[in-house]
Amino acid sequence: MLRVANTQARQRPRDSVRTRDALIEAAAAEFNRHGYFNTDTNRIAAAAGYAPASFYKHFTDKREVFLEVYAVWVEREWAEIGELLTARMGRRRMPGRLAKAALEHHKRWPLFRADLTALAATDPQVMAARLKSRRRQIDVMTELLCHAGAASPSRARVLSVLLSFERICDAVAWGEAESLGVSERSVLRELRRVLRDLFG
Amino acid sequence: MLRVANTQARQRPRDSVRTRDALIEAAAAEFNRHGYFNTDTNRIAAAAGYAPASFYKHFTDKREVFLEVYAVWVEREWAEIGELLTARMGRRRMPGRLAKAALEHHKRWPLFRADLTALAATDPQVMAARLKSRRRQIDVMTELLCHAGAASPSRARVLSVLLSFERICDAVAWGEAESLGVSERSVLRELRRVLRDLFG
Amino acid sequence: MLRVANTQARQRPRDSVRTRDALIEAAAAEFNRHGYFNTDTNRIAAAAGYAPASFYKHFTDKREVFLEVYAVWVEREWAEIGELLTARMGRRRMPGRLAKAALEHHKRWPLFRADLTALAATDPQVMAARLKSRRRQIDVMTELLCHAGAASPSRARVLSVLLSFERICDAVAWGEAESLGVSERSVLRELRRVLRDLFG
């Protein structure tokens, strides 16, 4: 997850960038395993194989790593989606593919996603980062629709679809769907339907 | 706000209940103002006008008050929705009314809602409470649709709509919509559309 | 010194004011024994017989206790000087008495005085407190001179005398005078002379 690299750690005490990446990676894992609020900076440092103080050479704050983790997370998501979008495929199969990819991505980061929401509600910077990512989503989606020859939908419409899509993915990732007796297969159907509403 | 059942009882026991209610109410306000994770139990007690130790006479945990706050919150929501549902009105106007009511409710509890999500992802009890409430939502919704003579939709379909609906309301409550240049008016349109998809 | 009270500590876990005073007293002693910059809040708490966290119930900062200690210190000094001033004595003996009293006071607080200077240079609040005390000194001195029938001297003159006086006292308190082979007796002579320059 998030690069791998953990192999042979502690090797040369070199390379600030490597250390930083290792810390981000470790933070991502810890956040996602125990939740942001149950993870302290000591844990992160230790998980990456460093002393507590080392954390503060690279980040001022737990908040700051979180932002970095989020940046990486977004990049990853776009990389995955980018692949899908460039892959030539019929418009027909697109929604299904997108749904599957997004669902997988969310399932990989359940706690992280949950905390993101809580943090964004409190921390303006996290919110700003999230909004930035959202704008990009909207723009790409809109452009995609143009290409597909669909009638250009309102911003509100696109946003609404993106939010719905995301929330439904989260419900699967968090186990809500399953607990409510809704199978992943049927969720996928709903996801496709949400998208198709847009693609027309 | 969060006014609590004032069915009075004996003289003495009332005191205890009153205190407890005051603490719950104070907790709700603090959680919603500063966020669950930035609120400590001493603060809650102080906000309710009690000493720190008093908090622990009534709850074992911060988690426990949260659960109580959530219970009250749910009750409130259902009370509001219940009013709407019993009020005789044409099916036509129903989606619009529901959307407006839900939106108002969410706007009143932005931080609380955000933390709820984060907590549910970590804490089984919170998740359980949330699932219980969700089941009820699904059931009521399903029944409502029957009454309306709509074709009975799948559980997945109902869940998907509820999640979407909720998430879009949150986006307004958290200021996401506004920051993205999407007006509340157009969000309401989307909310109605989401519901109408269901009501047929 | 500074109240005494340390007797029987830990008694009743009562009385916030008592605790606060004990902390101030302990802080004063520690500051004066090891210096402000070599004293940490844990030490202060421990010296007063409390746990580290207790310190923070009463002060936000090491800086804050310092300010309190300073306030107490100033009060003490004025109490001593006040006694002298009210005691009826010939103008002749006044300078000698003042010199002796001040010297004793300074000798009791050598490190504290040294740190006060360093802190005032950095921290506006400490400087402000010091200036306030200085203004009072100047005013009292000026009034005293009027009463003594001396020609009213300029503010600059009074300030200059006060500073000189103080610095010479410090030199004894810090052991500078002794190291330079200047006896306390001859320093006292100089202190009297400095004052007599003013009293005419």
Add this chain to the structure above:
Amino acid sequence: MLRVANTQARQRPRDSVRTRDALIEAAAAEFNRHGYFNTDTNRIAAAAGYAPASFYKHFTDKREVFLEVYAVWVEREWAEIGELLTARMGRRRMPGRLAKAALEHHKRWPLFRADLTALAATDPQVMAARLKSRRRQIDVMTELLCHAGAASPSRARVLSVLLSFERICDAVAWGEAESLGVSERSVLRELRRVLRDLFG
């Protein structure tokens, strides 16, 4: 500032000396800007353009650089005063010139002077350095007075004048005088008076 002896030597040794000097200079600037206790050795190294470890190649301690800075500072002061003393001028103008020069010097090093006092009170080595410098002051002053034909004053008298003089200069450098509504011009008058008391 604090320019250091640039008597060059061999090619190689120069580098080491240069680095050392750069560190001393940087330390002086940092100490005077942020105060000794708010300056860490990494900062000093960085300010001089070196890595943290380099600092420890040249000094064992923060204390040690401070001593070095002090040595340079004293040298500077004497250089300035030496110029004055050798410059042929009437005894009349001497006190005024000395006062002006000293005042300027102090104004250039406010924080450094304040910390010097605090450190001397705690650290025997700093005290020793200060005493050494003080002895020199006393000796030069005494000699000067002989030359001027004044009656040879007691050591106590000379010390008292030096301390007063210094403290009044500091009061200007630290902004005390100004805050108390005492102009620099009137302070200068007092400084001259203090000296004239000695020169008779």
Add this chain to the structure above:
DNA sequence: TATGAATGAGATTTCATTCAT
């Protein structure tokens, strides 16, 4: 000689929780 990433040691601070009253 210089580096700079890394850290041990410890200071600062917070907070849920208790206990004597």
Add this chain to the structure above:
DNA sequence: CATGAATGAAATCTCATTCAT
């Protein structure tokens, strides 16, 4: 029932100092 002073335990953060290169 209520208190509120007190704290154990732990998280956050700093900094002088080292070590492999």
